[in-house]
Amino acid sequence: MTPADDEPVGRDARRRRTEEAILAAAREQFAGSGYADVTIRSVAAAAGVDPALVMQYYGSKERLFGAAAHWPEEADSALSADRAGLPAAVLDDIFERFEGQGQDREAVVALMRNCLTHPEAGRIVRDEVICERQAHAASVIGGPDAELRAALVGAVLMGVAMSRHLLEVPAVVEAQQDDLRRVLEPVLRQLVEGGG
Amino acid sequence: MTPADDEPVGRDARRRRTEEAILAAAREQFAGSGYADVTIRSVAAAAGVDPALVMQYYGSKERLFGAAAHWPEEADSALSADRAGLPAAVLDDIFERFEGQGQDREAVVALMRNCLTHPEAGRIVRDEVICERQAHAASVIGGPDAELRAALVGAVLMGVAMSRHLLEVPAVVEAQQDDLRRVLEPVLRQLVEGGG
DNA sequence: AGCAAACCTCAACACCCGTAGAGTGAAATC
DNA sequence: GATTTCACTCTACGGGTGTTGAGGTTTGCT
Secondary structure, X not given: OOOOOOOOOOHHHHHHHHHHHHHHHHHHHHHHOOHHHOOHHHHHXXXXXXXXXHHHHHOOHHHHHHHHOOOOOOOXXXXXXXXXXXXXXXXXXXXXXXXXXXXXXXXXXXXXXXXOXXXXXXXXXXXXXXXXXXXXXXXXXXXXXXXXXXXXXXXHHHHHHHHHHHOOOHHHHHOOHXXXXXXXXXXXXXXXXXXX | OOOOOOOOOOHHHHHHHHHHHHHHHHHHHHHHOOHHHOOHHHHHHHHOOOHHHHHXXXXXXXXXXXXHOOOXXXXXHHHHOOOOOHHHHHHHHHHHHHOOOOHHHHHHHHHHHOOOOOXXXXXXXXXXXXXXXXXXXXXXXXXXXXXXXXXXXXXXXXHHHHHHHHOOOHHHHHOOHHHHHHHHHXXXXXXXXXXX
């Protein structure tokens, strides 16, 4: 880390800064490549730091990944929506998570990128993201297929997010947020409200 | 390879059989784990063969992956459907590909499993699977959002397939094919037919 | 039987990885 | 200013990887 001029000095501040530099590099690399292709050495190099320091701060590659890739649990408007408001609410939520520009976006992309190949990432997405929201969605959906419909809401959102941010399917990447909202909202409504 | 008793003998047949044993082991492992976690050695061990033989037959790990993970181009009923028949047709197609029990199913799962972390697998899914079918779907959908809607059909199917066969979200795994068809068909219809 | 070819294995190389422990130099404390 | 503390680096180890070339052993042909 080359320290900037106007930043706070002192041992603690300096440490916190390099710690964050390592984490930022890790987030970026895990968001862009698979777990195995990211090496402690490559993260250290991007952070301008010795590989051993990464170990010293984060213990292991696994723990570094855990710190870099996660699903931020901010206020989720979809958890307090009724049936009519659910489609718009889940769209709001997913856009907020994936289309921001901060570290949270990269943490989410890193989690999603690895959820099919990294067991722990897969477990988090399945159990702590999809299933958790599924439980609430099912309760407002009701009916015999409530659980399935709720799970499929998650599946649809996952598919769209992956197409747009991970696989980068051109037509989905180039679409404006409003277009996606306009097209997807009725689709999700059909999913949560069934025939009626 | 331990040869079975009732199988054809001869040099060629034997070779073809071990070649297929290697490929079968590779398909299974690439379908179940990420590219990096599958090793030439583990594939060779599962096939009961020396690692060097895998190299001799397939040239490199990359080529072995290419042979094991692909999207079989069989007759695709979705390519000859009109707008009204598209939802049912794409569902038929995806069920046929993912719910069979042969080598094709594993080849497809292997491709999907790695499409977020393996660049070539990602390219195939994006360009040769999604975009190709998107082109046809868009032509039968029509309207200003045709391309986007067509791409989103692919996104929805991908999300469902991943939930069911890769991430294994319980509610989606346990659902019967008929349930999925019944719930998803109107959803896809809403997507391809828009407001009308 | 004897020879050639092909299937297959052995052993090894060169590389890169995650990780560990000792060491260094600067900042904080007295 | 001396000493301690802590951020940080150097060096290295052990292991696993893809890959290779030479050797062995079975098969098929004459």
